[in-house]
Amino acid sequence: MAHNLYLFNTLSRQKELFKPIHPGRVGMYVCGPTVYGDAHLGHARPGITYDVLFRLLKHLGYKVRYVRNITDVGHLENDADSGEDKIAKKARLEELEPMEVVQTYTLRYHEAMQKLGVLPPSIEPHASGHIIEQIATVQKILDAGYAYISNGSVYFDVDKYDREHHYGVLSGRVLEEMKANTRELDGQDDKRAPYDFALWKKAAPEHIMHWPSPWSEGFPGWHLECSAMGEKYLGTEFDIHGGGIDLMFPHHECEIAQNVASRGTQGVHYWVHNNMITINGEKMSKSKGNFISLDEMFAGTHPLLTQAYSPMNVRFFILQAHYRSTIDFSNDALLAADKGLKKMLQAVRDLKGLQPAAGSAPIAEIAELEPRALDALTDDLNTPGALSVLFEAVKWVNAAKDHTASLCQEDIDRLQVLFKDILEDVLGIQDTQSSDGGAKVISGLMDMVLDIRRSAKAEKNWAVSDKIRDDLKSIGIQIKDTKDGCDWTITE
Numbered sequence: 001m002a003h004n005l006y007l008f009n010t011l012s013r014q015k016e017l018f019k020p021i022h023p024g025r026v027g028m029y030v031c032g033p034t035v036y037g038d039a040h041l042g043h044a045r046p047g048i049t050y051d052v053l054f055r056l057l058k059h060l061g062y063k064v065r066y067v068r069n070i071t072d073v074g075h076l077e078n079d080a081d082s083g084e085d086k087i088a089k090k091a092r093l094e095e096l097e098p099m100e101v102v103q104t105y106t107l108r109y110h111e112a113m114q115k116l117g118v119l120p121p122s123i124e125p126h127a128s129g130h131i132i133e134q135i136a137t138v139q140k141i142l143d144a145g146y147a148y149i150s151n152g153s154v155y156f157d158v159d160k161y162d163r164e165h166h167y168g169v170l171s172g173r174v175l176e177e178m179k180a181n182t183r184e185l186d187g188q189d190d191k192r193a194p195y196d197f198a199l200w201k202k203a204a205p206e207h208i209m210h211w212p213s214p215w216s217e218g219f220p221g222w223h224l225e226c227s228a229m230g231e232k233y234l235g236t237e238f239d240i241h242g243g244g245i246d247l248m249f250p251h252h253e254c255e256i257a258q259n260v261a262s263r264g265t266q267g268v269h270y271w272v273h274n275n276m277i278t279i280n281g282e283k284m285s286k287s288k289g290n291f292i293s294l295d296e297m298f299a300g301t302h303p304l305l306t307q308a309y310s311p312m313n314v315r316f317f318i319l320q321a322h323y324r325s326t327i328d329f330s331n332d333a334l335l336a337a338d339k340g341l342k343k344m345l346q347a348v349r350d351l352k353g354l355q356p357a358a359g360s361a362p363i364a365e366i367a368e369l370e371p372r373a374l375d376a377l378t379d380d381l382n383t384p385g386a387l388s389v390l391f392e393a394v395k396w397v398n399a400a401k402d403h404t405a406s407l408c409q410e411d412i413d414r415l416q417v418l419f420k421d422i423l424e425d426v427l428g429i430q431d432t433q434s435s436d437g438g439a440k441v442i443s444g445l446m447d448m449v450l451d452i453r454r455s456a457k458a459e460k461n462w463a464v465s466d467k468i469r470d471d472l473k474s475i476g477i478q479i480k481d482t483k484d485g486c487d488w489t490i491t492e
């Protein structure tokens, strides 16, 4: 592998050379959405960030098993151990089965991710489909002495764990400080300490999602699913765990504690966290009226937007910032990204029609563009750095168009490979306008070809009409004669 990959590891708080556990193979786990509402901008950022990491790893020649889960049980309203389950609440309000809510929003999430050019993960496990594995993990933690049963619920014993390990190793928090800052238990609580977290919760009578367990009819704590499913699909230790920075504490901190308690290892070698999106400088929230769903974004129907923004525009905008910085979304920033993306894609199209200049030698700077773009991407996913290299390529294309630079065939080929490898394959930017245009051209051509065949048939020129049919078939286009003419379909 020509390029070394460096990743900022939240655990060590520094950039580290990436060394996979098994040579040539990477196991990656990313916390996916809790599926109880429309996909929004907050989903787009981790979706795209880890998609680029997935694509980059593959580009570097690794075989990647990418697991991104669906949270469909146990994520309570206030992210802690109380409140209603987010999915159960939606089901109650809309008079649906919880799994109808899960199905609806999982499909919508998939649709939005597909539009954004996010590749599907290798495995997408649902928490509700892994109750048995989660119960087994709870049992292991109990057996190891790091949990206690209280009124049918099971809680993780943070004090005990912290005496032997370090609770806070990921987030840098110190338990003594947490103790000072947490509320006192009100005496009604089943927990011994306010910072203990649920591994299993006994279901209240009104709670509609529950399963049998050795402790009670209940449901797993939210943090547990990622420990259990990560181990099931990637093993007791795996390479990369990603997620939004808001998940670092308590979700990922608890995951590490559960891993150590149940299997004697922290489990994850590189923790990667993407930063948040703000909207006009403010945190996105429904109460502030700045909550923009991806559908509203693509249709331009939100009051904060002056126009519709294509999924590729949103993707390009997100890639213009480094994943560890916050991004501020605003209509103006999107308009600027729209301009940049159009300029880039126009250059890609122009390059296709560019004629090489006779007698000119290859340009050294052009040969360096792809290694430079990869240097940026392998330096902790520096996507803005890679885009700025691609904009240098745009300048070369435009200079050749204006005849202020002479590009030979080798230069043109290199630029084409650069756009294909870096812009399309790794950054996942697709020229949807051009592919729509392509469909229009194909349909125009087919009209023309079928018109010729119709004339041939009218003249009883069967040789020509059959040849058209057979030749189309050999390139994967099936035509079928109908009452009022002819239908065609692409078969491969």
Ligand code: ZN
Pocket (backbone or CB within 6 Å): 030, 031, 032, 226, 251
């Ligand atoms: Zn998770």
